[in-house]
Amino acid sequence: MKTLGMIGGTSWHSTIEYYKLINQMASQIIGEQANPPLIIHSINIELMREQDREKINAKYLETSLKLQNAGAEAIVICANTPHMAYDFVQPKIKIPILHIADATGREVQRLGLKKLGLLGNKPTITGDFISKVLKKNYGIETIIPEEEAIPQAHHYVSKELTLGVFSKEAKAFFLEQIQLLRKKGAEGIILGCTELPLLIKPDDIGIPTLATTDLHAQMAVDFIFQNHQ
Known part of the structure; x- marks a missing residue:
């Protein structure tokens, strides 16, 4: 098995979900009696809330180098939004960052x-x-979504979902946005927040949903067992 580095903390709910999914998927390959080698570095979520791009890039590079030096053979960023640092960090380290959009793209193509x-x-x-x-x-x-809906989407994600709050109002809002996106031609919906699949279920909308966290975790497991016999 290959050693995987995980950058978590944005939010810790997301980090737990990644850790759980990777271990659950791995157990289907090696059994419940074993688990894969994982190195987790958790970042303070306040960094993302500040939205200072330079500070975010610097912190994710620093953390990636720490994971690389600790023996990680690839890195998974355990949330969607911090992938904004990918283009800055990836050229500066020697190991791959498994991009969440690539995990999503493979499934969309399928x-x-x-x-x-x-x-x-x-x-x-x-x-x-x-x-x-x-x-x-x-x-x-x-x-x-339309520009006027984006602040409300951000509110529900940052002020509720990432804090483990799943309100009826948030669900109604996102279901409405999905219907509007369908009218604009969407054939499927990317749930680009780790907690969104906990709020929106496939049966709620009638078209494919792409839960980026699940797909990303599967990509991580595929890497871990790349050379597994």
Whole structure:
């Protein structure tokens, strides 16, 4: 098994979900009596809340180097939004960062979809760190909610979901946004927040949902067992 480095902390709920999923998936390969080698470094979520891009880049580079020096053979960033640091960090380290958009793109290609709606917080929705990879590597178009809806989406993600709060109001809001995205041609929905799949279930909307956390965890497990006999 290969050793995987995990950068967590944004939020700790997300980090727990990643750790649980990776171990659950690994147990299907090696059994419950064993578990894969993982190195976790948890970052204070306040860093992401400040939204200082230079500080975020510097911290994720520092942390990636620590994981590399500790023996990690690849890195998984345990949330969607911190992938904004990928382009800055990846060229400066010697081990791969397994990108969440690549994990999503592989599944979208398998499903044969070409146009997807993207939900998440403001940096995830308005940034290009997911949409750019999907377009460049997989030819997939990404559409987002209308501009006036983005602050509300950000509020529910940052002030509720990442704190473990799953309100009826948040669910109603995101279901409405999904229907609007469907009207704009979305063939599926990217749930670009670790906690969104806990709020929105596939049966709620009637079109494919792409839970980025689950797909990313599977990508991590595929790496861990790349050379497993």
